[in-house]
Amino acid sequence: MQKLTTKPKAFLFDLNGTMINDMEYHTKAWYSIMNDELGANLSYEQVKQEMYGKNHEVLERVFGKNAFSLEEMDRLSLDKEKRYQAGYIPHLALIDGLELFLARAKEAKILMAIGSAAIPFNIDFVVDGLNIRRYLSAIVSADDVVMSKPDAETFTKAAQLLKVLPEDCIVFEDAPKGVEAANRAGMPCVVLTTTHKEDEFADYPNIVGFISDYNDSILNALF
Structure with a gap:
């Protein structure tokens, strides 16, 4: 597990399995x-x-x-x-606790972006269907990168769009390949256990914690 030494300036969310359980x-x-x-x-x-x-x-x-x-x-x-x-x-719905988490992050002036391998057709389906675009300062889709996860490009591009250093970002992911992408980008990662079990992430040193939803008290340390 990685320990955080500073408060993050940006949250980068994978979409599928991370913001919605789909x-x-x-x-x-x-x-x-x-x-x-x-x-x-x-x-x-x-x-x-x-x-x-x-x-x-x-x-x-x-x-x-x-x-x-x-x-x-x-x-x-x-x-x-x-x-x-x-x-x-x-069944379209945010993972439990995420709406309040997004609102809390916005109030704390933490920048937020989506970094996903989904195409815009699917990202728009979720973002507009759940009315969360107002929380986001950037979106990086499959169409915006040459190499998708586990390459770091999705997350490094999101950080660049937010004008934030990689080490000042926290990535939220549900898949080992996504955690690997965050690790390659030099970013710590919170893992959602919606799709994979904790032992499937044993090889990644950049994980700061595992959560089942956004009501978990370990997230308080990010603010």
Whole structure:
């Protein structure tokens, strides 16, 4: 575990599984497309392990780099997001305690941004559907980076947009690859245990704590 020596100036949030508890619906959407449409014959757990990075990267990891044209990957990506949104929209909600946490951070003049591998179509679905854009000073999506997580670019770009040094940021993540991206960026990380268990993060030295939601008292130390 990493100990904080100074108060953070910025909070950088991953989106899926971190601000909303929706990773099950992403996995179900990919599972349906990969198996029913593309014949991958993968288990649910195998699909879940590929749930990081851009949609095109997911397809290339599973099927190989030359399996689809760019146009085919674009179509599959959009189809996947439409299936995800249709399944998740009845359950669209912030993780418990996050609304108050965002308001508290804004009152404390802590800058906030989203750094996600999601495409703008999905980020807008969440941000505007839950009316949280007013809390955010920047958004970095899949379309804004060359290399997605576990590369550091998503988080370093968010820090640059906020004009904050990496060491003055706290990242909120739910996935090992996201924590790795934060570590590469030189940023401490709070982990949400919505999608993965604590022992799956044993290799990362930049974790300051694990939380199940934003009501956890360990978050008081960030203010």
